[in-house]
Amino acid sequence: MKATLKSYRQAPRKVRLVANLIKGKTVPRALVELDVLPKRASLPMRKLLLSAVANAKENDGIDQADLMVKEVRVDQGTILKRSMPKSHGSASPIHKHTSHIMIELIANIDAPAKKKVATKTK
Numbered sequence: 001m002k003a004t005l006k007s008y009r010q011a012p013r014k015v016r017l018v019a020n021l022i023k024g025k026t027v028p029r030a031l032v033e034l035d036v037l038p039k040r041a042s043l044p045m046r047k048l049l050l051s052a053v054a055n056a057k058e059n060d061g062i063d064q065a066d067l068m069v070k071e072v073r074v075d076q077g078t079i080l081k082r083s084m085p086k087s088h089g090s091a092s093p094i095h096k097h098t099s100h101i102m103i104e105l106i107a108n109i110d111a112p113a114k115k116k117v118a119t120k121t122k
Helices: 012-022 027-036 042-060
Strands: 002-008 067-085 091-107
Touching: 002 042, 002 067, 012 027, 012 042, 012 067, 012 091, 027 042, 027 067, 042 067, 042 091
Parallel strands: none
Antiparallel strands: 002 091, 067 091
């Protein structure tokens, strides 16, 4: 139950601040925290988390309330190299950083297991 986001145009250092907040929490709790967090990376992280939940529901049939954030990894992506013109015809470099984000979910072992009700057929 994974979801990835490649080449998100924000520095990994800033995205890791958001990633560390939701690591190890249940999915409903992480979604609430991402809703109220005033960081730019919180909206893409929320969308990515919902994508991982949809993957878990579609592939494994696990409900959102039974999931927990196992790992959130933010790696450095490609660096776009630009230059800013300076005085006397010179230029200084500008590095525009990108991030690769990966979210992995696991089934929460503390969540109560849902019992299937057996119906008798006559």
